[in-house]
Amino acid sequence: MRTGDDQVFWLALNYLVTDGYLSAGKALRYFDSEDKLLKPEAGYLDSCPLSFLAKQKILSGELLDRAGLEVEKLKGKEYTLLSFKDSGYPELLREIVEPPLVLYAYGQTEVLNLAGVAIVGSRHPTGYGRLLADRLADELAACGLVVISGLARGIDTLAHQGALRSGKTLAVLGSGLDRIYPKENRLLAEKIAAKGLVVSEFPLESEPLGFHFPLRNRVLSGLSLACLVVEAGLKSGALITAGLALDQGREVMAVPGPVTSELSGGTNFLIKHGAKLVESAEDIVSELPFPWNEAALNRLTSRKQARPELSQQENKVLEALPEKEVIHLDELSDKIHLPVSELLTVLLSLEMKETVVQEPGKFFRRRY
Structure with missing residues (x-):
């Protein structure tokens, strides 16, 4: 992203969305030029669906001052700022109904436009769930696919760790890039940034507030070609992510589990209602759109044929x-x-x- 007014404009516009004053779609529609936000003509804001408080923040310069301060903070960080209009902004994310206006990125930004699969699930998985999350992430990464998850405890963490052994992974945060949550995953976030990417739509110093996570989940699914639920109960947030993926036209998949396990209730429910049943990486890859499916299957086959000689x-x-x-x-x-x-x-x-x-x-x- 360019510096100066361009950064200030997109950051200020993003604040209107992340602070809850305006949807992303309306923000893009009503502020389709920088001057409409930075130097609005007399009476223009009256035509916008904004609260009195939001209008005051624009007219008083408070919103722009905040954006200017953010620009200064970014100068001392190894972060990249991508706006909706930037060439590096992920094409898949442009397609969703409410795309984030800004992405704060830490790591290898080219990962944003590589083919990826989201893996989500319980924060407290069983041994069965741990095994499958790690193994499937490992194999998908070895196929050249980016494994996308939310850096949460449990399945998310296992998916990132499994992917790092063989390839790239992308973490989507529900907090600012400088507020890694949970704290025990700070080192993991650094490892991800070294080989892959950590992203957030939330400003620096944003805490992991509850309402951030449904917003995070729409980005997570929006970046992916498919969403895999490994292990989740009927009330798990992973099912919300699966629903968002379905709304976005993404393939939804799930790993079946024992009917006696509460943590398989959600995955079995998804399969019962049309989600693709997954037992192996081949099951996932075969459902991806061409040409990603063919390339990934070829890599997977080559990997399994190239087994090392054993004593x-x-x-x-x-x-x-x-x-x-x-x-x-x-x-x-x-x-x-x-x-x-x-x-x-x-x-x-x-x-x-x-x-x-x-x-x-x-x-x-x-x-x-």
């Missing part, structure tokens, strides 16, 4: 690992009658060959 002992350990579950180190040791010390050496070798993944608590699983 006899490594093959023995790999075959003992469950297909779709994790297993504890001690249980695996008992299962194949191999001392823990020797087993750890073999598992480390398999990790380095990217065929095995270690989970917290000394649990292990196959990578593919």
